[in-house]
Amino acid sequence: MSGDATKGATGSTCLVAGATGYIGGRLVPELLKAGHRVRCLARSPGKLRDHPWAADVETVRGDVTDAGAVAGAMRGIDVAYYLVHALGTGSGFEETDRRAAQVFGAEAHRAGVRRIVYLGGLTPRGVPAHELSPHLRSRAEVGQIFLDAPVPAAVLQAAVIIGSGSASFEMLRYLTERLPVMVTPRWVRTRSQPIGVQDVLRYLVASANMPASVNRTFDVGGPDVVTYLEMMRSYATVAGLRRRLIVPVPVLTPRLSSHWVGLVTPVPRSIARPLTESLRHEVVCHEDDITAYVPAAPGRPLPYGEALALALRRVQDAEVATRWSSAAVPGAPSDPLPTDPGWAGGSLYRDERTMTVDAPRESLWKVIEGIGGDNGWYSFPLAWAVRGWLDRFMGGVGLRRGRRDAERLRVGDSLDFWRVEEIEPGHLLRLRAEMRLPGLAWLEMYAERDGRGRTVFRQRALFHPRGLFGHAYWWSVSPFHALVFGGMARNIAQAAAKGMSSHPDGRHGVR
Template identity: 80%
Template sequence: MNTDDSGDGPRCLVTGATGYIGGRLVPELLAEGYRVRCLARSPGALRDHPWAGEVEAVRGDVTDAASVAAAMRDVDVAYYLVHALGTGSGFEETDRAAARIFGERARAAGVRRIVYLGGLAPAGVPERELSPHLRSRAEVGRVLLASGVPTTVLRAAVVIGSGSASFEMLRHLTERLPVMVTPRWVRTRIQPVAVRDVLRVLVGSARMPSEVNRTFDIGGPDVLTYRDMMTRYAAIAGLPRRVIVPVPVLTPGLSSHWVGLVTPVPRGIARPLTESLRHEVVCHEHDIERYVPAPPGHPLGFDEAVRLALRRIQDAQVATRWSSASVPGAPSDPLPTDPDWAGGSLYTDRRELTVNASPEALWRVIEGIGGDNGWYSFPLAWAVRGWLDRLVGGVGLRRGRRDAARLRAGDSLDFWRVEEIEPGRLLRLRAEMRLPGLAWLEMSAESDSRGRTRYRQRALFHPHGLLGHAYWWSVSPFHSVVFGGMARNIAKAAARAPLTPPSERASAR
């Protein structure tokens, strides 16, 4: 954790840095030259971010006045990006108390501006008739505006980006249900906004003149019904056209149970989201552009925002948290701190064994896999899978491998392609067989803290539509034989391998 204060840019305090928006805002602020301090209940949760060493992380909670006061010292701009969504029936009181503490401590510390991201509210609807979620968001905005610190309250509807709870609900509903019996709220008009535009406006709001103390609506150029969004998502994701049948009997409460059954989004989050969807949420004004002008091509339309959110998958790349790598990505990409249900479904089969051989011997077996050496388990199953792939127009097993002993990134390997190779350590293959989804096979050779050689193996599958989910569950009973046997036999082959590689034995002769 870096607590170096040597930078000379304005200091921003970011609350909610472990959350969806906060975790994506921090690198945008750093890129603009701001110094960033993050207030988190568990600062250790930030360590997997690539920017962790560039920020000051302090422990605290927005409901604890002392920790908020300490975090506000020498802060110019304070971002309030937390709310108690999904914490139970008392979340409105928790939000109200936290906002008051935040505003009071910001004023006492001489903070120049507060920036808050809330929810877009419907026009002409009394606040008492709003869903509890939207009502609480509106109240937090009022509390901060009345704090005595110039405040920018930004109000957004559905945020489009991988990891956004609203977007993940849309993603899972559309991908898992080719035929949907849906609540009435699928007819509700909504003005979604791309996460890139939300972040752009959040960063730009830090520079607003001191006399600005007001609410701004932010949204993309498209006003769509939820049904429109599901239909357009399906088209962009390459799914067959969805059949959507709205019915009047599904209340918001029943809807949240239905969403919880169909998707992995927790009911505590799904319920307030579905309750809010009964309201039309369309921007009433676009005054934000007077203070944060939109560059050419912005705000992004719904289709482009969805394409960016799906980009990692459509580019056939293993996303950041999928490969356990902390690499910088675009705002639309997954982050290590995103919940498990974000970023689309990913099924994983993991195997790990201690190997009675050196890491070098194990690596030679890994790098020599496929072709004439086979796949070290149930040869008939691999052969049948190759024949089936040929029958449906796939490449089958006929390609073999370019070199019997060495692999390079981009090599074909039976019905796989070498996506990544770190010699001596990691081999990742991407499936090129015909599948209702995307698949990878990853193998690695490592030494643990006790000096033992460890073999790690992962098979990953990202399903495409309902057929993809059905495919995984239909073949998963055979994984213990195919993938379990593969791991055991690779370990045995490494233990039996000669101490010198074939190339060195040949040169010795």
């Protein structure tokens, strides 16, 4: 039976198990947008409170292996999404996944749920289960448990999902960014069919309205079949990195290569190892039957290059890039979320300083807004001057631009070798660096009040490195941060306390 799954039944009550995870956190707002009501099942509901949709969903605490908690969460549910995987919990993750799926399927049946939707891994055809990696074998087993349950299930099977926060994508990101030359295992020549997270979510949302007769797996992938080597080289191109030299060798076994991945990337070894072991399998779609229920939208599914560009857009587009520093609400599923693990999203180095200021917040803001130009930068002047000379030498703008107005700033103003990216009057000034750097940099300054009503100055420098040289640059200058950024924070606080827009030395506030 075929039909447009985006039409017909709407307004279902959906349970999302795994809302704190990579896909779950991005699926919830898409379900709400489609007119569904959403209940989230999470072991740690507090992790969801920073999402903008937190007030629009019902959240219940519980573990998917706890039959009582699952039974309570299933009451009144029409469609149950299972987006939980025990990957990363240790060697017993297969048994945990098996038990959780059995509980979920049984309680869905008791509660009268009309459909289960599960996102699993794309598995190679014709490979016996015992020859699959533990990761893929467990994903396939969970899918089969749901297909054997009395509740109709739509089991979507995907390979690498392209989007910030996806563990497989983050491994690809770190390997490509950090290693201009790679001696790699043979699996870099293994073919895969990656898919953008936007398309995965579109299929998941539409699966809620599939006919009751549908109980099967669906292979989902983008239009491109590529090797991991091609994926890394494309990443380098889109990210603006130099072409990577990649040399596959036969001596690196999956076990050894998982140690190598763990050494180079911040992805936890408990996650990297099973994922790396799975890379030996070719994962390519063998059917496209889901289009009978979810007709392709114009330009969808996205080609690999376009999905990759969206995943990296926040480090290419100045306006999107501010989300690195502001932790703002993401504008697209490929953007980061508050619940993403700390190792996701690429490297972001920080230098943060906080000072209590003996002055009204208005006085502190006056100093912040007056920074730069003739007022200087309230720290070691020679360091700023040398940095400006170096920037000029490398073809950059240096410090010669000064500022448009001695007292007021507005978004878009040039400020020495910075650009004003955001102003919240009386509270925040965010500057984006325009000097020559092997990466992207921001400087944020906040005027705030603490719980005791005291004025607080908060300063944050952020740097997103580009390639190995970017990482080397940060570590080479970080020993001087206490002098430059620490001195800046102290002198700005002191200038505000004295009611001055510059330090008594007349310019840079040297101490």
